[in-house]
Amino acid sequence: MIPPYATMLGFTRYVARTGPAKATFVGGLRRQRERRSGFNPHGQLVKALKADIAFRTGGSYLNGVADLVKPRWKPLYEAVSAGATTYLHSLGDPEGVGLAQTRDALASVGPLAVKINPHFGLRYADGRREAVRLHFDELPPTPEAVTATLHLMARHMDQILPNAEPVLVDLRRGTTHRIDPGARPGDVESWLAGEAAAFTAMWAATAA
Structure with missing residues (x-):
């Protein structure tokens, strides 16, 4: 039996x-895992954004990236x-x-292993650091997805990028989400543990 496992993207979508x-989604994730399938269509866009940051080119890599991908991905790249x-x-x-430089981390959320994988880190001249996760979907991230993503990154920041602030960027709208200072980490942790327990139960049920 394949043990329950999710990437941060999979868990926050769940x-x-x-x-x-929820159950339909978990069943799909399990089948993907069994087939070891999964394709990331956004790789070139992430590279272009990182290149513009690294080489201080103001968007010239991003402007040209839609011409580098296969025709089927062109509308996605133009939209993002x-x-x-x-x-x-x-x-x-x-x-x-x-x-x-950021590092991935493997989190235990209740009974579930979740891979925490930011897209890149930023270092500002004033000493601030950010660990950045990108959201590419057509719809904005839900409040639940924002809370889960930022909390999971914050929880493992010592491994990911010490002393950095977690950030979720909704790329289609160019907006940045940060941790709600009013959120209580203990409450978020309890909520995530409950979600992870349900995820794990659904994962086992889809194996039957």
């Missing part, structure tokens, strides 16, 4: 769902690259920000 859609450029410009003076 918590954003309700009712029977404008928001990515908005986000790039929101970082301020290109001379004041650079990339920082």
